[in-house]
Amino acid sequence: MKMKELIKKLTETYGPSGEESKIREVIIDEIKDYVDEIRVDVLGNIIARKAGTGEKMMLAAHMDEIGVIITNIDDKGFLRFSNIGGVSPFTLIGERVIFENGTVGVFGMEKLDSIKDLKFNKMFIDIGARSKEEALKKVRLGDKAVYYRSCDIIGDCVTAKALDDRAGCAVLIRALQNLKNPKFDTYFVFTVQEEVGLRGARTSAYGIEPDLAIAVDVTSTGDTPEAEKMAVELGKGPAVKIMDRSVICHPKIKEMLIETAEKNNIPYQLEVLEWGGTDTGAIHLTKAGVPSGCLSIPTRYIHTPSEVASIDDIEKATELLLRVLEK
Structure with missing residues (x-):
């Protein structure tokens, strides 16, 4: 599978913070034949080990994405919502979302004197229901939804929802698939709940105790x-x-990446x-401390x-990470 195809597969998979089961299945299917052991911890992180004799190295990319959560359903079947992670109401007007069960909704807003007054409590999701009872057949309180967008190639770039951080997941997957001599x-x-506070990285690092x-x-x-x-610019390589x-x-990590x-x-x-911030922020404070760094993929219009x-x-980031890991 080419990198473009892998990114399309990852970004179009549903997986908001706290509901990562579908994206977790996709990632496990991609890596299960290339690891010495694999497990899912109690919070839902995928922890895949490629055994080596050197120091214990932890690589992290979060598989969750931002989204919205339903807080109320009115008598006419319109859904009120709040955000999961860094969502701006100004990016939502006229956009569509999809729930885990495939229900599609459209964002609408109340009449405002000024668009500057737009907040989540002035917005709703229309799923085509005509009553609360009809809406409840499709969506429950607490259900989560994510942007409903395809992944497309524009020039030498890719545009999609959830490149944050399915692009990072793609780098880890491809590096793992090609790592021969660690x-x-x-x-x-592959961590969970990064978008709501780096939570998966914190617990997984505590369990792994990396060097x-x-x-x-x-x-x-x-x-x-x-x-x-x-x-930082697009097309000039990954960023250390x-x-x-x-x-x-x-x-130590910064210079390792630069020198490589x-x-x-x-x-x-x-x-x-x-x-x-990134998962690095949680990992480096684990237990007595972990020397940590981050390899970043330049991305426009994040969130x-x-x-x-x-x-x-993305491909150069994969190459750099692979060179760091190989003897």
């Missing part, structure tokens, strides 16, 4: 018109994280993110229904 005792971890760790996640760019100033709001990356990229002529960028990333950046 120099680390390597744990590939070193690298997360693979997306990062913002500064290459669109009038974007916030940031020295220096810091974000959750972590100052350990020099330079030795193998793999293009890379350096990333200083002034907001946000919207149409995130955009470069296929070449």
